[in-house]
Structures are given as C-alpha cells and as structure tokens.
Amino acid sequence: MLIDKSNLKKDSLEGKIVLLTGGGGGIGFEAGRALVRLGAEVILAEIDREKGAGAEKRINAELNTDRAHFFEADLSDEKQLGGLCAFITERFGRLDVLFNNATVTPFGPVGGVAIEEWDKSYAVNLRAPLLLVERFLPEMKKRGAGTIVFVPSSGAAPYMGAYEVFKTAQVELCNTLAAELEDTNIAAYSIGPGLVKTETAQRGIDTVARYMNISTDEFYKMNESKMLDAEAAGTGFAISVALAERYRGQEIGAIQALIDAGVFSGEQEDKGGRDYDAAERAAVPALIGRILATYADQYDGWLKRNIFERQWVLRDFKKTAGRSADDMKNTLEQMAHALERGDFSAPRRFSRDLALLKTYYEHQHKLLQGYEKDPKKLKENSDIITGWVRDLESALSMI
Numbered sequence: 001m002l003i004d005k006s007n008l009k010k011d012s013l014e015g016k017i018v019l020l021t022g023g024g025g026g027i028g029f030e031a032g033r034a035l036v037r038l039g040a041e042v043i044l045a046e047i048d049r050e051k052g053a054g055a056e057k058r059i060n061a062e063l064n065t066d067r068a069h070f071f072e073a074d075l076s077d078e079k080q081l082g083g084l085c086a087f088i089t090e091r092f093g094r095l096d097v098l099f100n101n102a103t104v105t106p107f108g109p110v111g112g113v114a115i116e117e118w119d120k121s122y123a124v125n126l127r128a129p130l131l132l133v134e135r136f137l138p139e140m141k142k143r144g145a146g147t148i149v150f151v152p153s154s155g156a157a158p159y160m161g162a163y164e165v166f167k168t169a170q171v172e173l174c175n176t177l178a179a180e181l182e183d184t185n186i187a188a189y190s191i192g193p194g195l196v197k198t199e200t201a202q203r204g205i206d207t208v209a210r211y212m213n214i215s216t217d218e219f220y221k222m223n224e225s226k227m228l229d230a231e232a233a234g235t236g237f238a239i240s241v242a243l244a245e246r247y248r249g250q251e252i253g254a255i256q257a258l259i260d261a262g263v264f265s266g267e268q269e270d271k272g273g274r275d276y277d278a279a280e281r282a283a284v285p286a287l288i289g290r291i292l293a294t295y296a297d298q299y300d301g302w303l304k305r306n307i308f309e310r311q312w313v314l315r316d317f318k319k320t321a322g323r324s325a326d327d328m329k330n331t332l333e334q335m336a337h338a339l340e341r342g343d344f345s346a347p348r349r350f351s352r353d354l355a356l357l358k359t360y361y362e363h364q365h366k367l368l369q370g371y372e373k374d375p376k377k378l379k380e381n382s383d384i385i386t387g388w389v390r391d392l393e394s395a396l397s398m399i
Contacts, residue, residue, distance in 0.1 A: 014039030022102030024051035030234025076123035193233035
C-alpha cells in the first residue's frame with residue numbers, strides 16, 4: 001500500500017471514528033483503505049449498495065480487520081442522512097472526523113443541465129456537508145476536539161457549472177467555519193484530489209470534452225500536470241487527516257499531503273536544460289532565497305489582516321495564480337530546500353510555479369495603479385513590486 005511509504009506512525013489514527021462519505025469506490029475507497037490502515041474506524045457512507053458492501057469486504061479482508069463499516073445512504077435525502085448520523089451515534093457514541101468526499105457530477109452548458117440536476121448537485125455537493133456539520137459540530141465542541149474536511153473543486157470552468165458552483169462553495173463554507181473555530185481544537189480544512197481517472201470523473205469528462213470539441217484523451221493531456229491515480233489521491237486524503245492540525249484553515253491538494261508525509265519528493269519531473277556556470281551556482285540560491293523571503297513576508301502579512309481582507313486576498317491570489325497561497329508557499333520552500341541540498345535543477349522543475357507567481361505580482365502592480373492616489377507612495381510601491389517581478393524574471397532566465 002502507498003500509505004506504507006509515508007513517515008506516519010502506522011497507528012496514528014488508532015481509535016478515531018471517521019465518517020467518509022462517498023467511500024464505496026475510486027478515491028473514496030482508497031481513502032477509506034488508507035484510513036483503516038492508519039488505525040481508524042471508518043464509516044463508508046455510500047449510495048450504491050453493491051459498491052459500499054464490496055468496499056467494506058475488500059478493506060477488511062485485505063487488512064485483516066473489521067474497522068471498515070458500510071452504511072447505505074443517499075445524502076440528498078435528509079431522512080437517510082439522519083439515519084446515517086443516528087447509526088454513528090448509536091454504534092460509536094461520537095464522531096472524530098467528518099470527511100465530506102461524496103459528490104455528483106452533472107456536467108453540461110449552464111442552460112443545458114436540467115434544474116433537477118442542479119438541485120441534486122446542491123443537495124449532495126453543498127447542503128449535505130452543511131447538514132453533517134450542523135449535526136456533529138456541537139458534540140465536537142463539547143469534547144473540544146474534531147476534524148472537518150471538505151473536498152472542493154478548483155473553480156469555475158466551462159460546461160461544469162452545475163458541479164463547480166456548489167463544490168467551489170465548499171471552500172467558502174470551510175473558510176467561514178475555520179475562522180469561527182480558530183480558538184478551538186477543531187480543525188477544518190479543504191483538500192482537492194487533483195484530476196483522477198475515476199468512474200465518476202470519466203462520465204463527466206466525456207461530457208465536457210464533447211462540448212469542447214476535443215477527445216477525452218486530449219482533455220486529460222491538457223491537465224496531465226494535475227493528475228494523480230486514485231490510490232495516490234485517496235492516500236493523500238488519509239494523510240491529511242493525520243496531519244489535520246498542520247492544515248487548519250488551509251486549502252491544499254492531495255499531492256501536498258503526500259509530500260509532507262514523505263511519500264512523494266514534491267519535485268516535478270526534470271525536463272532537462274543547460275547547466276549553470278559557477279557564477280550562476282553562486283547566485284541562484286541567494287536569488288531563490290530572496291524570492292521565498294519576499295513571498296513569506298507577504299503571506300504572513302495576509303494572515304494578520306482581518307478576516308474579510310484576508311479572505312479577499314487569498315481568493316484573489318488563487319484566481320490569479322491558479323493555486324492557493326498555501327500551496328505556493330510550500331512549493332517555494334521545497335525549491336529552497338532542494339537548493340540547500342545542492343540540487344541546482346530545482347528552479348527548472350519549478351519553473352511553472354515561478355511564472356505563476358510572476359503573473360500574480362504583475363496583477364498586484366496593475367491593481368496598485370487604480371488604488372494608490374499619492375504619487376510618491378505609488379512610485380515607491382510600484383518600484384517594490386517591479387523588483388519582485390525582476391527577481392522572478394532573473395530566475396526564469398536561468399532555466
């Protein structure tokens with residue numbers, strides 16, 4: 001199992017009661033498998049009886065245990081959702097981890113998806129996670145412990161509106177909840193799997209590709225840098241639970257959890273390139289160090305802002321750079337650590353990330369022009385941001 005390659009203790013979740021919705025197949029199955037491996041009691045909530053019962057049987061047989069528990073439930077049906085909650089309370093007495101993994105994927109143009117499908121997406125992709133939070137959060141607060149996980153999507157995309165609108169809303173629900181739980185021992189965070197070839201995803205991608213007039217293979221090719229297999233994504237989900245306190249209030253990807261637990265190195269494939277000369281080898285670590293220091297200073301400043309300003313800045317960063325501010329910080333730190341080990345191919349492997357950060361700083365510069373009215377301050381701050389851009393241009397020119 002991939003989880004066995006991690007640096008986590010094999011009993012790191014021993015005794016934890018985990019509700020994993022959508023646990024019957026694909027990423028959910030692999031997450032449940034890894035969670036049980038780490039010692040948790042896992043309730044696999046699944047609408048498909050055959051898949052759910054099969055998942056329970058396969059996990060328990062493989063790991064020689066009885067800690068995987070299938071419960072059949074349609075999360076769009078509030079009565080069935082209530083039955084699920086009652087089962088957990090009666091059987092286990094509490095819930096330690098709520099992992100909102102279940103989803104439905106109605107894809108198609110905004111005007112081409114039936115309103116009933118929009119309603120179903122709302123019920124499963126947003127309303128059910130909210131209802132489960134309302135049900136289990138009070139008890140978590142009484143105990144002073146708990147973990148709540150959301151699995152959102154990356155944002156608006158053509159022909160995916162009926163899915164993305166509600167999955168993206170999970171990010172804001174999580175951000176709100178994390179802020180409200182800031183002074184508690186309850187961690188809330190979001191984790192995305194990346195693009196994974198599961199049965200559920202395949203059905204949706206076939207539809208999107210058709211509307212985009214490309215083949216399914218071409219769609220996957222366009223997004224290959226974001227792809228993981230189901231076991232890797234599910235293992236990342238499980239690892240994130242064990243490291244929940246680290247991710248409190250963040251929006252991360254499964255790949256980040258895999259890196260943090262030592263399963264993956266975190267370094268992108270080296271596509272080759274010229275060698276650095278002696279002068280560049282002396283200059284590169286200092287340059288990357290300066291880029292990291294600049295970003296870290298900005299990142300710390302964002303976290304110190306009031307909740308409304310902070311959330312606006314973090315949303316703007318993700319919209320412009322195409323990834324969360326947390327992910328960018330982790331990536332820059334990985335690059336700096338690689339250089340410290342004498343690995344001078346790191347900037348080349350992370351070139352796309354440097355280019356994205358450059359795009360964000362250029363965006364900041366543009367925003368500044370319409371915000372700062374004092375000519376002296378405008379020039380001063382413009383020069384600062386221009387310096388950041390030049391540092392990134394210098395790094396990119398060495399690749």
